[in-house]
Amino acid sequence: MTGITRLTLLALVAIASATAVAQEQRQSPAEWRSMYELGLKHRTASDLYMALKSAAGGGKQSPLFAQLPDWSGLWIVAGGGSFFGPGPGGVSPKLTPTAAAILKQGSENEAKRIVYDENLSECGPPGFPRWLIIPFLREFIVRPEQTWLSSETVNNVRRIYTDGRSHPPVEDRYPLYYGDSIGFWDGQKLVIHTNQLMARSMGRSQPNQSEQMETVEVWNKIDARTIAADAWIYDPTLYLEPWYMNRRYSQVPNADKSLRMNYWHCGENPNNEVFKTPDGATQYRDFTFTGDDNRAKEQGR
Amino acid sequence: MTRVTLAIVLSAVLFVALVPMFVEAHHSDVMFEEKKEITVQGVVKEFQFTNPHSWLLVDVTNKDGSVTTWGFEAEGPSTLMRNKVRRSDFTPGTKLTVTGRPMKDGRPAAAWSKAVREDGAEFFPRGRASETN
Numbered sequence: 413m414t415g416i417t418r419l420t421l422l423a424l425v426a427i428a429s430a431t432a433v434a435q436e437q438r439q440s441p442a443e444w445r446s447m448y449e450l451g452l453k454h455r456t457a458s459d460l461y462m463a464l465k466s467a468a469g470g471g472k473q474s475p476l477f478a479q480l481p482d483w484s485g486l487w488i489v490a491g492g493g494s495f496f497g498p499g500p501g502g503v504s505p506k507l508t509p510t511a512a513a514i515l516k517q518g519s520e521n522e523a524k525r526i527v528y529d530e531n532l533s534e535c536g537p538p539g540f541p542r543w544l545i546i547p548f549l550r551e552f553i554v555r556p557e558q559t560w561l562s563s564e565t566v567n568n569v570r571r572i573y574t575d576g577r578s579h580p581p582v583e584d585r586y587p588l589y590y591g592d593s594i595g596f597w598d599g600q601k602l603v604i605h606t607n608q609l610m611a612r613s614m615g616r617s618q619p620n621q622s623e624q625m626e627t628v629e630v631w632n633k634i635d636a637r638t639i640a641a642d643a644w645i646y647d648p649t650l651y652l653e654p655w656y657m658n659r660r661y662s663q664v665p666n667a668d669k670s671l672r673m674n675y676w677h678c679g680e681n682p683n684n685e686v687f688k689t690p691d692g693a694t695q696y697r698d699f700t701f702t703g704d705d706n707r708a709k710e711q712g713r
Numbered sequence: 714m715t716r717v718t719l720a721i722v723l724s725a726v727l728f729v730a731l732v733p734m735f736v737e738a739h740h741s742d743v744m745f746e747e748k749k750e751i752t753v754q755g756v757v758k759e760f761q762f763t764n765p766h767s768w769l770l771v772d773v774t775n776k777d778g779s780v781t782t783w784g785f786e787a788e789g790p791s792t793l794m795r796n797k798v799r800r801s802d803f804t805p806g807t808k809l810t811v812t813g814r815p816m817k818d819g820r821p822a823a824a825w826s827k828a829v830r831e832d833g834a835e836f837f838p839r840g841r842a843s844e845t846n
Contacts, residue, residue, distance in 0.1 A: 488795075525743040525747075526743070527741035527743050528741065529740055529741060532740070532765075533740040533741075547788075547792070548789065548791060548792065549791045564789075564791060565765075616741060664795060670794065671791060671794055671795065674790070674791075676764045676765070676789075677764065678764065678765055680763050680764060681761055681763035681764075681766070681768065683761065683766075683768050683784060683786075684763070684765060684766045684768075686740045686744075693741075693743050693744075694740050694741045694743050694744055695744050695818070696744055696816070696820075696822070699784055699820065699822060701758075701768075701770050701782040701783075701784050701821075702782070702784075702820055702821060702822075
Protein backbone atom coordinates (compact mmCIF):
# COMPACT_ATOMS: atom_id res chain seq x y z
CA MET A 413 0.00 0.00 0.00
CA THR A 414 1.41 3.39 -0.95
CA GLY A 415 1.71 6.21 1.54
CA ILE A 416 -0.93 8.17 -0.30
CA THR A 417 -3.35 5.24 -0.25
CA ARG A 418 -2.75 4.74 3.45
CA LEU A 419 -3.32 8.43 4.12
CA THR A 420 -6.49 8.33 2.04
CA LEU A 421 -7.79 5.35 3.97
CA LEU A 422 -6.97 6.98 7.27
CA ALA A 423 -8.73 10.14 6.15
CA LEU A 424 -11.80 8.19 5.12
CA VAL A 425 -11.85 6.25 8.37
CA ALA A 426 -11.62 9.62 10.11
CA ILE A 427 -14.63 10.76 8.10
CA ALA A 428 -16.48 7.69 9.36
CA SER A 429 -15.69 8.83 12.88
CA ALA A 430 -16.77 12.31 11.97
CA THR A 431 -20.25 10.96 11.39
CA ALA A 432 -20.55 11.25 15.14
CA VAL A 433 -23.54 13.48 14.91
CA ALA A 434 -26.75 13.68 16.84
CA GLN A 435 -29.11 10.75 16.65
CA GLU A 436 -31.54 12.05 14.07
CA GLN A 437 -28.91 13.62 11.87
CA ARG A 438 -27.78 11.87 8.76
CA GLN A 439 -24.59 11.83 6.80
CA SER A 440 -23.94 14.88 4.67
CA PRO A 441 -23.69 14.24 0.93
CA ALA A 442 -19.93 14.81 1.14
CA GLU A 443 -19.48 12.32 3.97
CA TRP A 444 -21.63 9.78 2.18
CA ARG A 445 -19.76 10.21 -1.10
CA SER A 446 -16.39 9.73 0.57
CA MET A 447 -17.49 6.42 2.01
CA TYR A 448 -19.15 5.40 -1.25
CA GLU A 449 -15.95 6.15 -3.15
CA LEU A 450 -13.94 4.14 -0.66
CA GLY A 451 -15.90 1.11 -1.86
CA LEU A 452 -15.27 1.98 -5.50
CA LYS A 453 -11.52 1.92 -4.90
CA HIS A 454 -11.59 -1.74 -3.98
CA ARG A 455 -12.52 -4.46 -6.42
CA THR A 456 -13.78 -6.89 -3.81
CA ALA A 457 -15.09 -6.77 -0.27
CA SER A 458 -12.05 -8.75 0.82
CA ASP A 459 -9.78 -6.10 -0.68
CA LEU A 460 -11.63 -3.35 1.19
CA TYR A 461 -11.55 -5.32 4.44
CA MET A 462 -7.82 -5.90 4.15
CA ALA A 463 -7.24 -2.22 3.31
CA LEU A 464 -9.17 -1.15 6.41
CA LYS A 465 -7.22 -3.67 8.45
CA SER A 466 -3.94 -2.35 7.14
CA ALA A 467 -5.03 1.23 7.84
CA ALA A 468 -5.83 0.16 11.41
CA GLY A 469 -2.30 -1.17 11.85
CA GLY A 470 -3.55 -4.73 11.57
CA GLY A 471 -6.51 -4.17 13.84
CA LYS A 472 -7.01 -5.67 17.27
CA GLN A 473 -8.08 -9.27 17.88
CA SER A 474 -9.46 -10.40 21.24
CA PRO A 475 -8.92 -7.08 23.00
CA LEU A 476 -9.28 -6.79 26.75
CA PHE A 477 -12.84 -6.32 28.03
CA ALA A 478 -11.87 -2.87 29.28
CA GLN A 479 -10.94 -1.85 25.74
CA LEU A 480 -14.36 -2.68 24.31
CA PRO A 481 -17.16 -0.16 23.83
CA ASP A 482 -20.38 -0.25 25.84
CA TRP A 483 -23.14 -1.29 23.45
CA SER A 484 -25.44 -2.54 26.18
CA GLY A 485 -29.16 -1.88 26.22
CA LEU A 486 -31.87 -2.39 23.64
CA TRP A 487 -31.71 -0.84 20.20
CA ILE A 488 -34.05 -0.18 17.34
CA VAL A 489 -33.38 0.68 13.73
CA ALA A 490 -33.45 4.45 13.22
CA GLY A 491 -33.29 4.79 9.47
CA GLY A 492 -30.51 5.41 7.03
CA GLY A 493 -29.71 4.20 3.56
CA SER A 494 -31.35 1.45 1.55
CA PHE A 495 -30.18 -1.26 -0.83
CA PHE A 496 -31.61 0.33 -3.96
CA GLY A 497 -32.57 3.89 -3.11
CA PRO A 498 -30.33 6.92 -3.52
CA GLY A 499 -27.92 8.03 -0.82
CA PRO A 500 -27.60 11.59 0.51
CA GLY A 501 -26.91 13.83 -2.47
CA GLY A 502 -29.03 11.71 -4.77
CA VAL A 503 -26.48 9.15 -5.94
CA SER A 504 -28.20 5.87 -6.79
CA PRO A 505 -26.68 2.42 -7.10
CA LYS A 506 -25.59 1.36 -10.57
CA LEU A 507 -27.58 -1.77 -11.16
CA THR A 508 -27.23 -4.62 -13.59
CA PRO A 509 -29.94 -4.63 -16.28
CA THR A 510 -31.55 -7.69 -14.69
CA ALA A 511 -31.68 -6.14 -11.22
CA ALA A 512 -33.00 -2.87 -12.63
CA ALA A 513 -35.75 -4.68 -14.52
CA ILE A 514 -36.84 -6.62 -11.43
CA LEU A 515 -36.84 -3.44 -9.37
CA LYS A 516 -38.92 -1.64 -12.00
CA GLN A 517 -41.44 -4.46 -12.06
CA GLY A 518 -41.54 -4.49 -8.26
CA SER A 519 -42.14 -0.77 -8.17
CA GLU A 520 -44.99 -1.07 -10.65
CA ASN A 521 -46.52 -3.88 -8.61
CA GLU A 522 -46.21 -1.85 -5.42
CA ALA A 523 -48.07 1.01 -7.09
CA LYS A 524 -50.91 -1.43 -7.77
CA ARG A 525 -50.72 -2.72 -4.19
CA ILE A 526 -49.54 -6.10 -5.44
CA VAL A 527 -47.07 -6.99 -2.74
CA TYR A 528 -46.08 -10.24 -1.09
CA ASP A 529 -43.14 -11.11 1.13
CA GLU A 530 -41.86 -14.54 0.10
CA ASN A 531 -39.68 -14.55 3.16
CA LEU A 532 -40.98 -12.92 6.35
CA SER A 533 -44.66 -13.63 5.60
CA GLU A 534 -43.79 -17.32 5.47
CA CYS A 535 -41.94 -17.04 8.76
CA GLY A 536 -38.49 -17.24 7.18
CA PRO A 537 -35.53 -15.36 8.64
CA PRO A 538 -34.74 -11.94 7.18
CA GLY A 539 -31.15 -13.04 6.53
CA PHE A 540 -28.28 -10.68 5.84
CA PRO A 541 -28.07 -7.91 4.66
CA ARG A 542 -31.84 -7.46 5.08
CA TRP A 543 -31.10 -7.83 8.78
CA LEU A 544 -29.67 -4.29 8.67
CA ILE A 545 -33.07 -2.73 8.02
CA ILE A 546 -35.65 -4.88 9.83
CA PRO A 547 -37.65 -3.41 12.72
CA PHE A 548 -38.11 -4.62 16.30
CA LEU A 549 -35.65 -4.83 19.18
CA ARG A 550 -31.95 -5.54 18.91
CA GLU A 551 -29.29 -6.37 21.45
CA PHE A 552 -25.54 -6.26 20.90
CA ILE A 553 -23.35 -8.50 23.03
CA VAL A 554 -19.70 -7.46 22.87
CA ARG A 555 -17.02 -9.86 24.03
CA PRO A 556 -13.31 -9.96 23.24
CA GLU A 557 -13.41 -13.08 21.07
CA GLN A 558 -16.77 -12.47 19.38
CA THR A 559 -19.65 -10.02 19.16
CA TRP A 560 -23.27 -11.07 18.84
CA LEU A 561 -25.52 -8.77 16.86
CA SER A 562 -28.96 -10.07 17.68
CA SER A 563 -32.45 -9.11 16.66
CA GLU A 564 -35.81 -9.99 18.13
CA THR A 565 -37.23 -10.95 14.72
CA VAL A 566 -37.22 -14.75 14.57
CA ASN A 567 -34.51 -14.75 17.28
CA ASN A 568 -31.66 -14.21 14.86
CA VAL A 569 -28.04 -13.76 15.91
CA ARG A 570 -25.09 -12.71 13.81
CA ARG A 571 -21.84 -13.93 15.33
CA ILE A 572 -18.83 -11.80 14.50
CA TYR A 573 -15.62 -13.62 15.33
CA THR A 574 -12.85 -11.31 16.49
CA ASP A 575 -10.44 -13.92 17.81
CA GLY A 576 -8.27 -13.87 14.72
CA ARG A 577 -9.84 -16.81 12.91
CA SER A 578 -10.32 -16.71 9.15
CA HIS A 579 -13.39 -17.67 7.18
CA PRO A 580 -13.81 -21.44 6.73
CA PRO A 581 -11.69 -22.94 3.95
CA VAL A 582 -13.32 -22.70 0.52
CA GLU A 583 -14.06 -26.42 0.39
CA ASP A 584 -16.10 -26.15 3.62
CA ARG A 585 -18.20 -23.15 2.65
CA TYR A 586 -21.91 -23.37 1.97
CA PRO A 587 -24.69 -20.74 1.76
CA LEU A 588 -25.88 -19.34 5.07
CA TYR A 589 -28.79 -17.03 5.91
CA TYR A 590 -26.50 -14.64 7.78
CA GLY A 591 -23.24 -15.63 6.15
CA ASP A 592 -19.95 -16.10 7.95
CA SER A 593 -18.56 -12.99 9.64
CA ILE A 594 -15.09 -12.27 10.91
CA GLY A 595 -13.82 -8.96 12.23
CA PHE A 596 -11.30 -6.89 14.10
CA TRP A 597 -11.42 -3.89 16.37
CA ASP A 598 -10.09 -0.53 15.22
CA GLY A 599 -10.21 1.35 18.50
CA GLN A 600 -13.90 1.46 19.40
CA LYS A 601 -15.01 0.50 15.89
CA LEU A 602 -15.85 -3.05 14.87
CA VAL A 603 -14.90 -3.87 11.27
CA ILE A 604 -16.65 -6.90 9.77
CA HIS A 605 -16.24 -8.97 6.62
CA THR A 606 -19.11 -11.30 5.66
CA ASN A 607 -19.23 -13.94 2.96
CA GLN A 608 -20.93 -17.31 2.42
CA LEU A 609 -24.30 -15.62 1.98
CA MET A 610 -27.37 -17.33 0.56
CA ALA A 611 -29.08 -16.38 -2.70
CA ARG A 612 -32.44 -15.10 -1.51
CA SER A 613 -34.79 -12.18 -1.08
CA MET A 614 -33.49 -8.81 0.08
CA GLY A 615 -37.00 -7.50 0.65
CA ARG A 616 -40.39 -7.14 -0.95
CA SER A 617 -40.49 -6.27 -4.62
CA GLN A 618 -36.71 -6.25 -4.83
CA PRO A 619 -34.23 -8.43 -6.71
CA ASN A 620 -32.61 -11.36 -4.95
CA GLN A 621 -29.06 -11.25 -3.71
CA SER A 622 -26.69 -13.94 -4.95
CA GLU A 623 -24.18 -16.27 -3.35
CA GLN A 624 -21.51 -13.97 -4.73
CA MET A 625 -22.50 -11.23 -2.31
CA GLU A 626 -19.89 -10.13 0.21
CA THR A 627 -20.01 -7.17 2.55
CA VAL A 628 -17.84 -5.01 4.76
CA GLU A 629 -19.27 -3.14 7.75
CA VAL A 630 -17.87 -0.65 10.25
CA TRP A 631 -19.90 -0.41 13.45
CA ASN A 632 -19.34 2.52 15.76
CA LYS A 633 -21.19 4.10 18.67
CA ILE A 634 -21.32 7.72 17.59
CA ASP A 635 -23.10 9.14 20.62
CA ALA A 636 -24.61 7.87 23.86
CA ARG A 637 -27.78 6.69 22.16
CA THR A 638 -26.73 5.99 18.56
CA ILE A 639 -24.76 3.26 16.85
CA ALA A 640 -23.95 3.74 13.17
CA ALA A 641 -23.11 1.01 10.71
CA ASP A 642 -21.32 1.73 7.45
CA ALA A 643 -21.99 -1.10 5.01
CA TRP A 644 -20.41 -1.75 1.62
CA ILE A 645 -22.20 -4.36 -0.47
CA TYR A 646 -20.52 -6.23 -3.32
CA ASP A 647 -22.68 -8.42 -5.54
CA PRO A 648 -21.95 -8.39 -9.28
CA THR A 649 -25.36 -9.86 -10.07
CA LEU A 650 -26.99 -6.74 -8.59
CA TYR A 651 -24.52 -3.89 -8.63
CA LEU A 652 -22.20 -2.79 -11.42
CA GLU A 653 -20.21 -1.03 -8.71
CA PRO A 654 -20.11 -1.65 -4.95
CA TRP A 655 -22.94 0.03 -3.08
CA TYR A 656 -22.60 1.86 0.22
CA MET A 657 -25.20 2.60 2.88
CA ASN A 658 -25.14 3.94 6.41
CA ARG A 659 -27.66 2.62 8.93
CA ARG A 660 -28.43 4.03 12.37
CA TYR A 661 -29.66 2.26 15.49
CA SER A 662 -31.12 4.16 18.46
CA GLN A 663 -31.06 3.03 22.05
CA VAL A 664 -34.58 2.35 23.30
CA PRO A 665 -35.54 4.19 26.50
CA ASN A 666 -36.06 1.47 29.09
CA ALA A 667 -35.56 3.08 32.48
CA ASP A 668 -37.86 0.66 34.28
CA LYS A 669 -36.27 -2.34 32.50
CA SER A 670 -39.70 -3.59 31.45
CA LEU A 671 -38.67 -4.13 27.84
CA ARG A 672 -36.77 -7.34 27.19
CA MET A 673 -35.72 -9.49 24.28
CA ASN A 674 -38.03 -12.50 24.34
CA TYR A 675 -38.41 -15.63 22.29
CA TRP A 676 -40.18 -14.93 19.01
CA HIS A 677 -42.31 -17.62 17.38
CA CYS A 678 -43.66 -16.34 14.10
CA GLY A 679 -46.44 -18.93 13.98
CA GLU A 680 -47.74 -18.57 17.52
CA ASN A 681 -51.00 -16.88 16.50
CA PRO A 682 -53.06 -18.41 13.64
CA ASN A 683 -54.61 -15.00 13.03
CA ASN A 684 -51.28 -13.90 11.55
CA GLU A 685 -51.20 -16.48 8.78
CA VAL A 686 -51.19 -14.91 5.33
CA PHE A 687 -51.07 -16.27 1.81
CA LYS A 688 -50.23 -15.08 -1.68
CA THR A 689 -53.33 -14.33 -3.73
CA PRO A 690 -53.58 -15.40 -7.39
CA ASP A 691 -52.67 -11.86 -8.47
CA GLY A 692 -49.60 -11.85 -6.21
CA ALA A 693 -50.85 -9.74 -3.33
CA THR A 694 -51.01 -10.54 0.40
CA GLN A 695 -54.14 -11.70 2.19
CA TYR A 696 -54.99 -13.02 5.62
CA ARG A 697 -56.25 -16.58 5.87
CA ASP A 698 -59.07 -17.55 8.19
CA PHE A 699 -59.48 -15.62 11.40
CA THR A 700 -60.26 -17.48 14.58
CA PHE A 701 -62.71 -14.75 15.49
CA THR A 702 -64.84 -14.91 12.33
CA GLY A 703 -65.03 -18.53 11.31
CA ASP A 704 -64.78 -17.54 7.65
CA ASP A 705 -63.46 -20.07 5.18
CA ASN A 706 -60.93 -17.90 3.49
CA ARG A 707 -59.21 -20.82 1.84
CA ALA A 708 -62.08 -20.85 -0.60
CA LYS A 709 -61.09 -17.33 -1.64
CA GLU A 710 -57.46 -18.40 -1.93
CA GLN A 711 -58.46 -21.15 -4.31
CA GLY A 712 -60.65 -18.81 -6.32
CA ARG A 713 -63.88 -20.52 -5.32
CA MET B 714 -18.23 5.13 -20.29
CA THR B 715 -19.85 3.34 -23.19
CA ARG B 716 -23.33 4.19 -24.40
CA VAL B 717 -24.60 0.85 -23.16
CA THR B 718 -23.17 1.41 -19.70
CA LEU B 719 -24.53 4.95 -19.65
CA ALA B 720 -27.96 3.65 -20.61
CA ILE B 721 -27.85 1.06 -17.84
CA VAL B 722 -26.82 3.67 -15.30
CA LEU B 723 -29.50 6.13 -16.39
CA SER B 724 -32.10 3.38 -16.39
CA ALA B 725 -31.09 2.33 -12.92
CA VAL B 726 -31.31 5.90 -11.65
CA LEU B 727 -34.77 6.25 -13.16
CA PHE B 728 -36.01 2.95 -11.77
CA VAL B 729 -34.80 3.39 -8.22
CA ALA B 730 -36.43 6.80 -8.16
CA LEU B 731 -39.71 4.96 -8.50
CA VAL B 732 -39.07 2.66 -5.56
CA PRO B 733 -41.31 3.51 -2.64
CA MET B 734 -40.35 3.23 1.00
CA PHE B 735 -40.36 -0.45 1.87
CA VAL B 736 -41.77 -1.00 5.29
CA GLU B 737 -40.16 -4.05 6.81
CA ALA B 738 -42.66 -6.01 8.84
CA HIS B 739 -44.07 -9.53 8.70
CA HIS B 740 -46.34 -8.74 5.80
CA SER B 741 -47.45 -5.97 3.53
CA ASP B 742 -50.56 -4.03 4.59
CA VAL B 743 -52.18 -4.24 1.16
CA MET B 744 -55.15 -6.15 2.56
CA PHE B 745 -56.22 -3.04 4.48
CA GLU B 746 -57.74 0.13 3.10
CA GLU B 747 -55.08 2.78 2.57
CA LYS B 748 -56.97 5.84 3.81
CA LYS B 749 -60.43 4.78 4.93
CA GLU B 750 -60.93 4.38 8.66
CA ILE B 751 -63.66 2.82 10.76
CA THR B 752 -64.45 3.40 14.41
CA VAL B 753 -66.47 0.97 16.53
CA GLN B 754 -67.60 0.85 20.13
CA GLY B 755 -67.48 -2.42 21.98
CA VAL B 756 -66.11 -4.57 24.74
CA VAL B 757 -62.72 -6.29 24.79
CA LYS B 758 -63.09 -10.02 24.26
CA GLU B 759 -59.39 -10.89 24.22
CA PHE B 760 -56.02 -9.20 23.74
CA GLN B 761 -53.72 -11.57 21.88
CA PHE B 762 -50.28 -10.18 22.77
CA THR B 763 -48.32 -12.13 20.14
CA ASN B 764 -45.58 -11.93 17.51
CA PRO B 765 -45.22 -10.86 14.83
CA HIS B 766 -48.62 -9.16 15.23
CA SER B 767 -50.94 -8.67 18.17
CA TRP B 768 -54.71 -8.77 17.88
CA LEU B 769 -57.22 -6.92 20.01
CA LEU B 770 -60.56 -8.74 19.72
CA VAL B 771 -63.56 -6.55 20.41
CA ASP B 772 -67.20 -7.63 20.60
CA VAL B 773 -69.42 -5.09 18.89
CA THR B 774 -73.20 -5.21 19.30
CA ASN B 775 -75.01 -4.55 16.04
CA LYS B 776 -78.29 -2.66 15.64
CA ASP B 777 -80.20 -5.91 15.41
CA GLY B 778 -78.74 -7.08 18.69
CA SER B 779 -76.33 -9.60 17.19
CA VAL B 780 -72.68 -9.46 18.18
CA THR B 781 -69.74 -9.30 15.76
CA THR B 782 -66.22 -9.88 16.97
CA TRP B 783 -63.83 -7.44 15.33
CA GLY B 784 -60.07 -8.02 15.21
CA PHE B 785 -57.69 -5.05 15.39
CA GLU B 786 -54.18 -5.86 14.23
CA ALA B 787 -51.09 -4.21 15.71
CA GLU B 788 -47.37 -4.96 15.87
CA GLY B 789 -45.84 -7.38 18.35
CA PRO B 790 -45.54 -6.92 22.13
CA SER B 791 -42.26 -5.01 22.19
CA THR B 792 -43.53 -2.42 19.71
CA LEU B 793 -46.79 -2.08 21.65
CA MET B 794 -44.91 -1.60 24.90
CA ARG B 795 -42.69 1.03 23.33
CA ASN B 796 -45.90 2.79 22.34
CA LYS B 797 -47.19 2.51 25.90
CA VAL B 798 -49.76 -0.18 25.22
CA ARG B 799 -49.65 -2.93 27.82
CA ARG B 800 -51.58 -6.18 27.82
CA SER B 801 -53.21 -5.22 31.13
CA ASP B 802 -54.62 -2.06 29.55
CA PHE B 803 -57.24 -4.12 27.71
CA THR B 804 -58.50 -6.85 29.95
CA PRO B 805 -61.64 -8.74 28.86
CA GLY B 806 -64.75 -6.69 29.54
CA THR B 807 -63.05 -3.31 29.04
CA LYS B 808 -65.38 -0.89 27.24
CA LEU B 809 -63.72 1.13 24.51
CA THR B 810 -63.89 2.88 21.15
CA VAL B 811 -61.44 1.54 18.56
CA THR B 812 -60.28 3.00 15.24
CA GLY B 813 -58.43 1.35 12.38
CA ARG B 814 -58.13 0.89 8.63
CA PRO B 815 -60.59 -1.87 7.70
CA MET B 816 -59.91 -4.82 5.44
CA LYS B 817 -60.82 -4.40 1.81
CA ASP B 818 -62.62 -7.74 1.63
CA GLY B 819 -65.22 -6.76 4.20
CA ARG B 820 -64.21 -9.08 6.98
CA PRO B 821 -64.46 -7.51 10.47
CA ALA B 822 -60.78 -6.75 10.93
CA ALA B 823 -58.67 -3.60 10.75
CA ALA B 824 -55.16 -2.24 11.15
CA TRP B 825 -55.43 -0.78 14.64
CA SER B 826 -54.49 2.89 14.93
CA LYS B 827 -56.19 4.20 18.08
CA ALA B 828 -58.26 3.17 21.09
CA VAL B 829 -60.05 5.22 23.72
CA ARG B 830 -61.14 3.42 26.82
CA GLU B 831 -64.34 4.27 28.68
CA ASP B 832 -62.21 6.02 31.33
CA GLY B 833 -60.86 8.39 28.67
CA ALA B 834 -57.37 6.90 28.39
CA GLU B 835 -56.07 7.06 24.81
CA PHE B 836 -53.73 4.53 23.14
CA PHE B 837 -51.86 4.70 19.85
CA PRO B 838 -50.41 1.27 19.15
CA ARG B 839 -48.54 2.45 16.06
CA GLY B 840 -47.46 5.71 17.61
CA ARG B 841 -49.20 9.04 17.29
CA ALA B 842 -47.66 9.74 13.89
CA SER B 843 -47.68 6.32 12.23
CA GLU B 844 -44.15 5.18 12.99
CA THR B 845 -42.39 2.97 10.51
CA ASN B 846 -40.24 1.14 12.95
